[in-house]
Amino acid sequence: MKRFICIPNQFRGVSETGEEPIFTCMIERNASGFLTIFSKAELLFSRLTQLLDKFKDWVVLGQVDVDVLVEKHLHSVQDWERNFKALKAKGKEAERLPSTEKVDCITVNCEPVRVAVDDLIQKLFDALLTSLRRSIQGHIQVIDSFVSGAMETLSSRPESIDEIGEADAKHSQLQSQKPEILPQFQQAEEKNRLLRSVAGGGLDTISSLRAKWDKFELMMESHQLMIKEQVEVMKGNVESRVQVYLQDLQKFRARWDQLKPGHDIIESGDHEALQRCVQNIRDRRAEFDELENTRTKLTCVTLLLLSHALQFNSKNTLFVPMGD
Structure with a gap:
């Protein structure tokens, strides 16, 4: 604006060399209008600042550690389902974000913000997938540890009265622990189905673990007969x-x-x-x-x-x- 206002100072016109330029006084004569110019400029910059608020909610994920946030708040399969559904809806909304915004005489390029929003959505999607896989693997580890230890216990044949008492006590203990492990199986299978639906593939170890569990059930029955x-x-x-x-x-x-x-x-x-x-x-x-x-x-x-x-x-x- 300063450069624009000073344009009359550049006009020479027909003035002789050494004489005061006749166009310089144009600036002083119109000085009263500068206040309006600057007030409208402030209003324009204020509207440009308000434009930032339109994208603030879209980039808020860039201010937090997404992995820590997901790990803290997501536990049940319903938690992941809600977030995947909301993320899909947000992705469709992001596609409708404008590439440019025009504020009076200023055109703002919004394409970099759209790219950043897409990156944040993809980052959150990857974090959700990673945490879901990690949660399934946690369930698998708990189940496999229990089943492996139980099968090792059930494989031993008691040779004395004391060993029979110990074997029977361990069998009762395993029987009492089964209701605690079965929900882990259910959660792992539900989460794996969700992972397969959103990622196109799940963890194949679930099926082999199910077969191992069935073998454990048979060993529990045969252990009593033994x-x-x-x-x-x-x-x-x-x-x-x-x-x-x-x-x-x-x-x-x-x-x-x-x-x-x-x-x-x-x-x-x-x-x-x-x-x-x-x-x-x-x-x-x-x-x-x-x-x-x-x-x-x-x-x-x-x-x-x-x-x-x-x-x-x-x-x-x-x-x-x-x-x-």
Whole structure:
């Protein structure tokens, strides 16, 4: 504007050299109109500034970390669905943004802003896809970790009463954890369907994980049958040990009846005979203590097996009596 106002200073006209130019006074004569010019200029610049507000909402995503924002606020599959739907609608609106805006005598090129808006929309779309994949992978990792650990636990065959108790406790623990893992499966499959619809392809590991889960379910069922079989095997072993114990007890009683000292030896007062009797009693006592230890162990094992047999509805849960 200053350059435009000073144009009369450049006119020479017919003035002689050294004389004051006759056009210079044009500026002073019209000085009163400069106020109007500058006020209209301020109004024009104000309207240009307001033009910025039209695009402010479109570029607000450039002021935040989109990845952190998405990670913080998106959790369920409905969250991603709403954002993908809103982003699609915004993309269509962005296509209708003007390439130029004319404010009086000034034409503003809006193409760079449109390009920036498209880039921001694409960046948000990529962030949504990445976070959705990451969320699915998180579910897969939780499920796979549980299933792998469970299958390893179920693969071991108990060989003792204590191991049967541990195996049964672990089976119950896995059974109680299943309701916590199944929702993870449902969420992973729902999110994978959404990912397939918006990206054209999902994570193929879901199908293989489903097959692994089905195998785990079969192992849970067969594990109970395996424990039941092991209980039956151990029942047979214990019953055999009980029979051996009863035979040893009968042999001990027969030897005791044969070798126990009679009243005649005690009344005879024979010192050497009495010493032999005492030693014989001590030997028999040691044998009896050993038999008693065996009886105690068999009683404990029998009670444990009986509890497991009742738990698994095992047939023939009564064992051979051990006697007094």
